[in-house]
Amino acid sequence: MSVLPTPSSEADLEVDTLIIGAGCAGLVAALAAHEAGQDVLVLERDAVPSGSTALSAGLIPAAGTAQQKASEITDTPELFASDIMRKADGEPDPELVQALTESSAEVIAWLTDTHDLPFTLVDDFDYPGHRHRRMHGLPSRSGEALINALREACESKGILIAVERIVGTLYADNDTVTGILATLPDGSEEHIACGRLILACNGFGGNTEMVRDLTPAIAGALYFGHEGNQGDAIAWGKLLGAQMADLGSYQGHGNVAHPHGILITWAVITQGGFQVNANGERFWDESQGYSEAARHVLAQPNGLAYAIFDARIADIARQFKDFEDAETQSAVKTADTVEGLAETLGLDAEALQTSFASASGTDAFGRTFDPSLNLAPPYCAVKVTGALFHTQGGLKVDGNARVLHADGTPFPNLFATGGAAGGVSGSADSGYLSGNGLLSAAVLGYRAGRFTLTTGEHAHA
Numbered sequence: 300m301s302v303l304p305t306p307s308s309e310a311d312l313e314v315d316t317l318i319i320g321a322g323c324a325g326l327v328a329a330l331a332a333h334e335a336g337q338d339v340l341v342l343e344r345d346a347v348p349s350g351s352t353a354l355s356a357g358l359i360p361a362a363g364t365a366q367q368k369a370s371e372i373t374d375t376p377e378l379f380a381s382d383i384m385r386k387a388d389g390e391p392d393p394e395l396v397q398a399l400t401e402s403s404a405e406v407i408a409w410l411t412d413t414h415d416l417p418f419t420l421v422d423d424f425d426y427p428g429h430r431h432r433r434m435h436g437l438p439s440r441s442g443e444a445l446i447n448a449l450r451e452a453c454e455s456k457g458i459l460i461a462v463e464r465i466v467g468t469l470y471a472d473n474d475t476v477t478g479i480l481a482t483l484p485d486g487s488e489e490h491i492a493c494g495r496l497i498l499a500c501n502g503f504g505g506n507t508e509m510v511r512d513l514t515p516a517i518a519g520a521l522y523f524g525h526e527g528n529q530g531d532a533i534a535w536g537k538l539l540g541a542q543m544a545d546l547g548s549y550q551g552h553g554n555v556a557h558p559h560g561i562l563i564t565w566a567v568i569t570q571g572g573f574q575v576n577a578n579g580e581r582f583w584d585e586s587q588g589y590s591e592a593a594r595h596v597l598a599q600p601n602g603l604a605y606a607i608f609d610a611r612i613a614d615i616a617r618q619f620k621d622f623e624d625a626e627t628q629s630a631v632k633t634a635d636t637v638e639g640l641a642e643t644l645g646l647d648a649e650a651l652q653t654s655f656a657s658a659s660g661t662d663a664f665g666r667t668f669d670p671s672l673n674l675a676p677p678y679c680a681v682k683v684t685g686a687l688f689h690t691q692g693g694l695k696v697d698g699n700a701r702v703l704h705a706d707g708t709p710f711p712n713l714f715a716t717g718g719a720a721g722g723v724s725g726s727a728d729s730g731y732l733s734g735n736g737l738l739s740a741a742v743l744g745y746r747a748g749r750f751t752l753t754t755g756e757h758a759h760a
Contacts, residue, residue, distance in 0.1 A: 300534035305470045305477040310492035314340040316748070317479065317493035319531075321460050322350030324717030324740035325499030326449035327406075329458050330414065331748025332497075340491065341453070342464040342481060344527050348450050349443070351501055351524040351689050351718065352740065356564065356619055357445035358421065358436040359741050360734035361403035365411075366420040366435060374431040376400040383723050386428040386588075386732040390725030392544075398698025399723060399742045406745045407435050414452040416445075423615055424566040426733035427588040434734055440564075440619040464489070469496070469535050474704070476713050494712065497700070497747050499740075501718035502690030503530030504549070514549045514690065517728070520597055523555060523562070523686040532719035536694045541710070542703045544721025546692035550731045553592025554606055556630040557684040562621045563606055563630075565589040565733070567681075570615060571672030572608035573658045574683075576600060579641065579650030581657055584664035590724075590731035593685030605644055606681045607654070609674040625681060632680045640678045689736055691722040700747035714750070716743040 316332040318325045321343035332339045361367075362379035379400040384391060410416040421434040437444045453460060461481075468480040470490075478492035503509040504524040511518045536543065553574070554563045568574070568585045574592070576582050576599040583595040596604045608616075613631065616622040625631050634640035637655055641648035655674065661667045694702045694715040701709035702720075717740035724730040 300531055300538070301468045302471050302535060302538040303468055305472050306490065308490070310478055310490045312489070313492040314338045315494045316497065317491060317495070318342065318497045318499055319466050319479070320350065320499035320501065320719070321348035321450070322499060322501060322717060322740065323352040323446065323449060323737055324744040325497070326446070326453055327741050327744035328497050328499060328716055328748040329453050330449070330456065331745045333456050333458050335749050335751060339458050341458065341460040342466060343460055343462045344465050346462050348460060348462070349446055349525065351528065352446045352737070353443040354523060354525065355442035355737065356436065356440050356562065356621065357442035357737070358434040358440065358734055359407065359737045360429065360433045361407045361435055362400060362431070362433050363404040364407050364420070364435065366407070366418060367431070367433060370420055370422045370432070372431050374433055376403065378430055379403065379433065382428055382430050383732050383735070387723065387725030387730030390730060391723040394698055395696070396723050398746065399738055402742045402746060403738060406741050409745070416448050416452070424570050426565065427569065427586055428732045466531070471539060474539065475711050495714065496712065497714040497716060498532040498535070498694070498719040499716045499744065500531050501525065501528040502693055503533060504528045504687055504689050506530045510687065513546045513692070516594060517549055517551055517687045520551065520593060521555065521560070521684060521686040523552065524689045528689065528718065532694055532715055536702065539710070539713070540705060542695035542705050542707070544692060544695040545724070545726050548691035548722065548724050548726055548730065549728055550688045550691055550724070550736055551590045551593025551685060551728050552688050553589055553596040553604070553685045554683050555686045556625050557603060557682050559625060559628050559630045561625045561628070561630060563625060563681050563683060564616050564619045564622055566615050567606050567608040567612050570608070570612045571668065571674055572606060572612055573654065574604045574606055575646070575651065575654045576604050577646070579646040579654060581654045581664070584666040586666045587729065588731065588733065591729040593687070594728060596683065596685040603682060603684055605646070606683050607674070608679050610677050610679060611675070613679050630681050633677050635676050637678065640680055644680055644682070689718050691724040691731065691735070693719050693721045696720040696743065698746065699750045700743040701750070714747040716740060716747050
């Protein structure tokens with residue numbers, strides 16, 4: 300990665316808004332900038348846009364939406380903000396949290412009403428740390444479906460997404476970005492000038508060296524994100540003198556089917572399920588959340604565990620395409636008795652019986668089980684491991700996604716969204732509130748796209 304002065308030669312192309320990365324953050328930013336009257340170009344390193352978004356469940360949390368009201372849920376941005384702050388021990392930037400939560404419902408309404416993305420509320424189970432049910436997703440509960448829908452929305456507006464473009468160099472004069480140099484598949488190079496640059500190229504989860512140096516607690520885990528997340532935004536930011544935020548923060552997940560590599564929804568836990576290790580023993584308070592679960596699972600023998608639930612919970616989990624895929628690949632095991640489940644999994648039956656008995660009332664780990672959700676036969680289980688999904692640290696930004704200098708003042712025309720920006724999860728994996736990643740991607744992308752340099756304001760829909 301490099302930052303060089305603007306070359307004297309004329310650019311091959313010039314656009315108002317240039318976006319690097321065609322995941323959720325980049326495509327939302329492109330739609331918003333286009334509607335704000337900008338000439339937009341999105342550059343994507345892959346042949347088909349996907350990114351880490353496609354590997355997720357595609358759920359965006361939002362407070363005060365029409366979908367919540369239809370389910371008679373009274374929620375507010377203030378309640379949402381307090382949940383984020385509580386989960387992260389008060390560490391996140393309150394102004395950034397306020398910007399994300401206040402615009403969350405607006406973004407869901409805009410994507411639903413303007414761009415025909417049929418968001419519905421996940422209203423049949425709770426996510427840890429959320430006071431209300433506020434996860435919104437497409438009917439398949441698939442991140443792949445979300446990214447495809449956003450791409451189709453961009454294409455319908457005539458927004459150009461140039462694929463197989465690798466950007467290595469930014470051009471800047473002082474602290475004003477003037478363009479980039481991209482490498483094409485045939486090895487040729489293209490100089491693209493821009494009025495402003497939006498970095499939507501996620502974090503550094505795919506960069507083994509950076510993960511080892513900055514997030515050592517998860518360095519040995521399976522990486523479940525996009526390999527293209529190499530920390531480009533951070534490298535450019537450091538060269539420009541940008542401020543960094545929470546580079547040691549990350550989102551893990553402790554419920555990835557092994558060896559299948561399929562995400563198993565945390566609903567199997569929140570609806571009365573629990574985890575045991577290879578000895579058949581429970582080992583932590585699973586109600587804390589799926590991000591910190593990665594670390595707890597990886598600490599078990601061979602870094603493996605078993606998610607234990609029942610047929611009732613499996614019915615809820617089937618709204619997620621990933622869970623259906625897991626069943627198709629025989630990752631989900633079933634049995635009519637605890638003893639039969641132990642035999643199927645190769646676990647000690649007595650130990651597993653003890654674990655079932657412990658999942659009642661308030662257990663030794665401090666988790667309180669709802670008696671109405673007690674497991675009943677037939678029982679289900681999936682062998683799982685812990686994984687790194689994406690890093691949460693990045694360039695320090697304000698509520699409009701403007702990248703900040705070390706002194707806190709914004710760069711004149713440089714923005715960062717999604718995983719390229721420092722998130723709202725604080726410094727630890729336990730600070731991640733479900734959906735923080737796509738909340739940042741969607742809302743910061745929206746606000747960056749609608750921010751106009753001429754007025755210095757965020758234009759609402």
